[in-house]
Amino acid sequence: MTTLAIDKSTSRASIALAKDGAIAEISFEDRGKGGEWVGILLKFLAEHGIHTASIDRFIIGMGPGSFAGTRAALAFAQGAVAAAANSAPHRTPAVYGLPSGAGCTEDGLKTAVIGDARRGLYWVNLWDGANEVEPCHLASALSIPAGFAVKTSDYARIGARTGAQECPPSAKRLVEVAAANPAALVQEPLPIYLSPAVR
Secondary structure: OOEEEEEOOOOEEEEEEEEOOEEEEEEEEOOOOOOHHHHHHHHHHHHOOOOHHHOOEEEEEOOOOOHHHHHHHHHHHHHHHHHHHHHOOOOOOEEEEEOHHHHHOOOOOEEEEEEEEEOOEEEEEEEEOOEEEEEEEEEOOOOOOOOOEEEEOOHHHHHHHHOOEEOOOOHHHHHHHHHHOHHHOEEOOOOOOOOOOOO
């Protein structure tokens, strides 16, 4: 099975390709709102002799984080699946999602992944290795259970005041979590957007 994982929930995008037991990964600054990242992705695939039509499974980091980035990654994967279905109806590639917090976990480590939800709120996602202990939720104050390492993809905003370790989500780790815990995969994923609209 050939798996492509993408996380664009932060300005540090990550793409991983898993095939025949090996996982290759690239990460890059992704500050623009344009589609330059698609060129980087296609070049990465070409370097590994892979075309989007031959990918069996897409895993997308669903956030929380950049709604536009997460939505763009999902749209790319859904478009690739639709194109593959039109050109080869016998193939059934699929798109799955994982919370981007999974990309900050480690085997054998309890991890609290936190982020700045704005307006005095944090988002919190608890993991024990590849197992989600508590899904993403909003909190007005951080109350992390004992024994959890605290990591954040929002280090510039909240790292100093929370003591969290900086951790942009890793697409490679998304692939590892999916392999270790297939039940965590979300079918028909949507971006995780916890905060209500700002008036």
